[in-house]
Amino acid sequence: MFLRMRALMLLTGVFCMLYFGLQPLTELYEAKTLVVAPEEIVFINTSECHVTGPRRPAPFFTAIEPVYKLRCRLPQLMIAISKGGSNVLVAKGSPEDLQCRYWLRTAEDFQPGKYVADGLFDLKHGARKEVTVGMGKQIVRVKCSTKMNETKYHDVHYFLPPPDPHSKPMSSPDKLSVMVLGIDSVSHMHFMRYFPLVKGFLEGLPHTKFFGYSRVGLDAYANIVPFLSGLSSIELQQNEGAWLFQGFSAGGYSTAYGEDSANAILAGKYGIPRQLTDFDLIPVMAEMDTHTRYSIDLKEMIHCTAGRSFKDVLWDYIGKLVPHMQRSPFFSFFWQSQGVEEYYEYASHLDLSYMMLLKSLLDADILNHTLLLLISDHGLRAGNYRMSFQGMREESQPLLVAIYPEWLKEKYPLAMDNFEQNAHSLITPYDLHVTLRDVLSLDQLQDGHIEVRNSSLWSCPPKKMPRGVSLFLRVPGHRTCDRAHIPSLFCFCRELTEVPTDDGLVLRCSRFLVESINKLIKPLGQCRQLKLKMVLLAHFLDFGEDSFVYELRLRVRTDPGGGEFEATVRLSDVLLLTSPISRVNHYLGQSHCLSDPDFKIFCFCV
Structure with a gap:
């Protein structure tokens, strides 16, 4: 009997110990109401424009070869x-x-x-x-x-010799340096999907992601020129651009320019006068391109020299500039295009290297006196993913993330509050140009100046709103694509309603689109005239109930060559193209008889 009672007491003790001892753990694992992350992400949220997109679009794989094997x-x-x-x-x-x-x-x-x-x-x-x-x-x-x-x-x-060893690093800079790190063809959502290390690193730094950043031109050149000169690529042909390089140089800054390609975006007929930059990588890339270049992918779009990729050469160039950046104010512009233009998955191959680059800049104290823009020109412009509806949207939603020192928010609270509040505004490369002009005169960011400039901007009639608005001001919520000078083809503020591709009006507009291409290439002589083979997609653009403007967004396929093109056509007394014509599939060697990139996309060589 005694033994039975002892056993019962022991079991009771064990039960109490387990129950009360493990109760916190059981509470921890009890079913609780989960807060489900929203399925959509907000890009633009203003009175005139609301744009959202899926937070996690379906996985997509298109590479002919595994990108992780692309090594020199x-x-x-x-x-x-x-x-x-x-x-x-x-x-x-x-x-x-x-x-x-x-x-x-x-x-x-x-x-x-x-x-x-x-x-x-x-x-x-x-x-x-x-x-x-x-x-x-x-x-x-x-x-x-x-x-x-x-x-x-x-x-x-x-x-690149190091700076004078007797010069001292900047301690409390009275000027804010600017560094532009550009990645071609990476949309904001593509960045969210494939750069988890960079995203995590950014959480420890003052930064703003600009979800409403939109492209204004067809290709990299047409989007970078407005950023660096304040002019469209067409306006630049008739005017001499006020390049940021020149403005910063006149303001006492050193300047640097580098790309991972010899075919530099800004090296064309109307490109930047590169001789005005203090440091320039393009002659190096041209020497490599002529003598030591070899390709490592089937499309021959990713190049190496000896054991280094062209991207590694660009990274090494930035590293050699760091000691100079530590000692004097700097304006630098770097651009990477190889790999990301051709391969959907290649962005994942870059995540670690970009994170390590940002860490090296942080460790060298560069980020304490620099406004760094991690930026793109547009999303993927061609290929299978671009053919999807989500890919079509992402093409016009390029990446823009701004990283800045903490003291900037303390010294210019109103300007930086506006800066951060513009995260979901509709903004363009023209705005970035004006923003960096403000960096040249930091006194303009004092609260008193910002209040006066904000008041003037918001009292401005909508039709007279300036094309470029500094992001240190509050971008007006009533801004539209037209007022921001964003062509219809690149604007997703307007609702798209799918229209049957065999509709008579759709066919008429599609034939007009092909005729417009033929007019462009007819003077060239060596290109075949194209015929409409098929209308692949047609959408009606909604301009609102009070508007009498009617436009169709079209995607057509042509013969010969199977070229696929997109554009917007306005319906009025006469048909009118309201956007550049974009080619959305690869043309490879079809246009071997031409070198002009503006016409190569249309040409099927005779």
Whole structure:
């Protein structure tokens, strides 16, 4: 009996201990009402425009080859460093005896193939060697071969000497530096999907994501020119642009420009006068493109030089500029396009490198005196994902994230409050141009000045609203695509109503669209005239009940070549194109007889 009572008491004790001891844990795991994240994300939310999109669109895979396998396959035998005031090539352990030759160019010389000196040296198997080749800003091409004249190493290096060691880093800057990190063809939602590391890193920094950023032009050039010059790409042909590079240079800033391609966006007939920049990577990329470039993908759109991708060359260039950025105010513009233009999944391949780049800038204290814009020009412009309705929307919703120092909010509270409040406003590259003009005169951001400028802006009649509005002011909520100078094809503030593709009016407008293409290419001679094969998609654009404007957004397929084009056509007494004509599928070698990018997209060579 006694044993039974002891056993009962022991069981009771164990029960109480388990019940009361584990109760907090059971409460932790009890079913609770879950707060479900909204399925849609708000891009623009104003009185005139409300745009939303799916937070998690369906996964999509289009790559012909796995992007994670796209690695440079040749060895990287040398690095370039500045040492004791001299430019030095440091050779790693060579796999065999090699005979090397180098050619030197000045970094400011834009004429490819013009060398100021050359030289010879040998590399012994497994030996480390340092070769002094010159001093100052220089470009050097190195080619190493075996005794049988088999090339084992061919590369181009850029020497950028460090700043004066006696100069001191900026402590409390009275000027705000600007850095633009551009990624071609990445929409805001594409960034949300494929850059989780960058997104997480941003949470520890003062920043604003501008969900309502919209493109105003067809391609990268047509969107970057308004940002850097304040003019459209067409206006720039008749006017001399007031480039930001020149404005910042006149304001006492050093300037730098770099892209990961020799076919630079701003190197065309009406491009930026690059000789005005203090540091320029394009001559380096041109030397690589001519002598050492090779491709690593089937489409031959991603290039390497020796063991480095062109993107790695751009990253190395930025790293060499960091000591200069620590000591003086800087305006810098960097742009990456290789890979992201062609491959939907390639963005995931960049997440870690962009996060590490931002971390290096943070560690070097660059972000404490810099407004950094992580930006794109548009979403994917062609391919299978672009053919979907979501892809069509994302094309006109490029990425824009601004990172800024904490002291900026403390010193200019009203301006920065407006800046952050504009996160869901309808904004454009023209606004960014005016915003950076304000950075040149930070006194304009004092609360008193901002109040006066805000009052003037909001009292302005809608039809006289300026094309560019500084983001340090509150962008008016009654702004429309027309007032922001956004063509109909790029505007998603208007509701789209699908129309049958065999509708008579749709067919008439589609034939007009093809006729408009034929008028463009007819003077060229070497391009076939196109015929309408099929109307793929037609949408009616809703301008509101009070409007008497009627437009159709069309996607058509043409013969020969199967080109697929989109544009908007206004219905009036006469038909009128109200947007550029965009090609939304790849044309590969169909237009091999032309080099002008404005016409290549339309041309099927005779």
